[in-house]
Amino acid sequence: MNIIYFLMPLALLLGAGFVGAFIYSVRKGQFDDLETPAHRMLLDEKSITTKEERKQL
Amino acid sequence: MSEFYRLRDANPPPCPLPQPSIISNFAFFDDPEFKKKFSRDDQQMEFYLEGMTCTACLWLLEKLPELCADVTFARVNMATSTIFVKRSPSGSFATIAGRLNQLGYRPHPIKDEKAASALQKREWHQSLIRVGLAGALTGNIMILAVSNYAGAQGLLLHQFQILLALLATPILTYCAWPFYKAAWSAVASRRLNVDVPIVAALLAGIIMSGVALKNGTDAIYFDSLSMLVFLLLASRLFLKSVQSRHLDISHLENDLLMGAAQRIGANGKVETISALGLRRGDLIQIEGEMKIPVDGRVLNGTGWIETAVMTGESDALQIQTGSSVEAGSCNLSGSWQLLVEKPLQESRLANILREAERSRETKPRMSIFADRIAQWFVGTVMVFALAIVLYFLGSNPQEGFTRALCMIIVTCPCVFGMAIPLSMSLAIRNSARRGIIITNADAVERLWAVKKLFFDKTGTLTSGKMTVLNANAIDASALAIANALECNQSHPVGKSIVQLFQTIGGEKLTATDVEVLPNGRGIAGRVAGDWCTIEPDETSNPQTSLKEVRARFGLFVNSKQRAVFEIGDRLRDEAKDVIGWAREQGYSICLLSGDRKPIAEHCALSLGLEAAEVIAESSPELKSQTIKETKVPCAMIGDGANDAAALTAASVGIAVRGALDASLRASDVYLLRSDLSGLPELFLIANQANSAIKRNLLFTVSFNLLSGALAATGHMTPLWAAVLMPLSSVTVLISAIWTGQAKA
DSSP, rough: OTHHHHHHHHHHHHHHHHHHHHHHHHHHHTTSOSSSSHHTTTTTOOOSSSSSHHHHH | OHHHHHHHHHHSOOOOOOOOOOOOOOOGGOHHHHHHHEEEEEEEEEEETOOOOOOHHHHHHHHHHOOTEEEEEEEEEETTTTTEEEEOOOOOOOHHHHEEEEHTTTEBBBOOOHHHHHHHHHHHHHHHHHHHHHHHHHHHHHHHHEEEEEEHHHHHHHHHHHHHHHHHIIIIIITTTTHHHHHHHHHHHTTTHHHHHHHHHHHHHHHHHHHHHHHHOOOOOHHHHHHHHHHHHHHHHHHHHHTTOOOGGGGGGOGGOOEEEEEEOTTTOOOEEEEGGGOOOOOOEESSSSEEEEEEEEEEEOEEEHHHHHHHHHHEEETTTOOEOOOTTTEEEEEEEEEEEOGGGSHHHHHHHHHHHHHHHHHOOOOOOHHHHHHHHHHHHHHHHHHHHHHHHOHHHHHHHHHHHHHHHHHOOOIIIIHHHHHHHHEEEEEEETTEESSSTTTHHHHHHHHHHEEEEEIIIIEEEEEEEGGGGGGGGHHHHHHHHHHTTOSHHHHHHHHHHHHHHOOOEEEEEEEEEEGOOOOOEEETTTEEEEEOOOEEOOOOOOOTEEEEEEEEETTTTEEEEEEEEEOTTTTHHHHHHHHHHTTEEEEOOOSHHHHHHHHHHHHHHGGGGEEOSSOOHEEEEHHOOSOEEEEEOOOOOGGGHHHHSSSSEEESSOOOGGGGOOOOOEESSSSHHHHHHHHHHHHHHHHHHHHHHHHHHHHHHHHHHHTTTTTOOOHHHHHHHHHHHHHHHHHHHHHHHHTT
16 A cells, blocks of 8 residues: 555646646736637648739739 | 638638728828827737638738738737737838728727736636636545545545645635635625625635544545535636627727827928827818817818717718817818817717716616525525524534534535526627627626617618618619719718619719709719709609608709609618517517607608607707616617717617727627627527526525525535535536527
8 A cells, every 4th residue: 555655646746747837838828819729720821922913912 | 812712711601801991091000199009119009900700811910921011920819809910110000000901901909008908817817727726636636535435544544634635725725715805805895795605615614624634533525615616716717708708898999089180280281190199279181081080160161071970860961161060070071171179088079988988887787686696595594504503502512513514515505606607608608609799797687677678760770871762763874874973972862872873783974074063952063965963852742652761862964854862761671570579579669769750750660669659859868868767677779979878878788880889888788790680689698598597596595495404403414515515506507508508
């Protein structure tokens, strides 16, 4: 049974790590806009105009 | 741009193509006075964009630096329809705004309130961290607590209990802090709210568990308490996130209170400045179609203006030297100079809007029914718990405390703390999906109590624009001639004819020697060699019996009448259905109009209303007076600054026109779609949410009466209480979500 004295603090430490990561990401503003990133990830990094179109502009 | 169209078409309902607005002069965006108010550090500005709806818009807008050399960075937020831009050192905000407008997204600058937005952000972060921390700790506590229930004994049990207590400490202090704060402020102001019993249960639980931990008995409830805190926090965060999804209108400067002005300097030079910079005594040039930004007096020149903002009616008015003109009016034609008497912020329009906003802020909020029940309920439970403690104080204090705690835990009014906010936030979310924005949660409940509906006429039941009503009776060649004469005029009659021509189509003719007849009675010109005039026609018999006809204009070719145009304000297509729906639902209806009596009554009759249900010729002040004198709870459905006071006076104000109208600041609900069909949906959603709330209340009260009685008579252990309480909570939550989903 002594193993739990090692495993439990380890589990809790792991949990603390995730809580820390969560707090960090909240502070960095990753949860400020919950809608736009979902759309943004679908977009390719295409340039706005093709060469022909640029000529027209 | 092919990528834009590919993305747009890939989205199931292609969004309407953006439309540039008529106002294209954004030069005042570079005015120092303006920048001081709206830009951050003179480098960054945030805009609310009209017409941004889909992924294609996002793609296009974030490519702004490629399209406009003045922008170095652009970031879009789709939830609030805003874009944040940084300008290059030499960039101009006027160019950026002009480019955005050219793309079809009309920009509305957002006030830079650094302190307020930073505070809001910090609060949001803090509540997220509270929920996250509570969730993580509660999860661990639940896992560890299993060993205790599974029969851990002796030293191991005690160690587990200490561990649980340690893990629960941050939840019961840091995470639960909002409850302590709210309960304290309630107690300090001698009220009872939902937080009081929550805190009472928390404190009682903490003390009992602490004592048990010290004495080595097993009456330890850290796990139940943690779970309670986590669930309550999570449901409140959900409510908050649903409510704050849309841009808070108060960050936007009222569109009416903004604009450019052409100031005539001392040396006669004309410069474009922000209307904010105008001072009393300045002289401004008014030309073409534009908004008049100040109250003033016409110095010289004549023209036609429209005062729909103040009166709600879109008739054209003639002005000449000496006439006084109010801010918010719109110049239709003519070129004239205006002497500023009252700058924008002191104008009558600004006063009306300020008044509406202030009275909305100070509107006495009818206390939510659920809150009143909660107070009564909480008070009763507290009295009973105290009575039990006192009763056992002499004989068996331990037993008394246990029973009291049992009762407090089992009757914990989760329905007030979680289920009701959840029902309300689901209703808000569901209506937002349908383009109906509910600005505060208690409006959901007030909608339910509404017995009487007041409708504004112009712009609400009607389209608010002049149209040709007898379109079928006009032949195409006459229309083509009329179009040739009117195509460059901004008079409402001319516009309605041009509009008709554009929808029907026909041969495009050109007119020469076009001149406006004296006093602006009409217009004359030469089309294909013939001398043609359009002027009021008082002689001929009406072709239609419509009383909503405001004016009758005849087209004369070489003094011979060719056609008659009957001009008026058309009813919206869905208006009759909406009135029919309101009748069916048993609401009493009243048409509250600023228009002349015969017109208002005719409009009512054609909608299936009776003459007795019409109050015509009401000024903005009279409208709000009528509503204040109404005894039953009522809803006002209106638009425009002239209805602002009435919208605030009603128990629910519903603004119908678009997203950026003056009226919406005064309203509790606004319809993003520019039609009335959202109205029945709004009431349906509100009524469903309210019946779910009532059902949950009934369930909770009966459940708590039963379980409270069992606890008081000692038939329940705290463990059973801790099991039953979440069970009842889950029941009401499922019931709330189920109702919310059913209508989604």
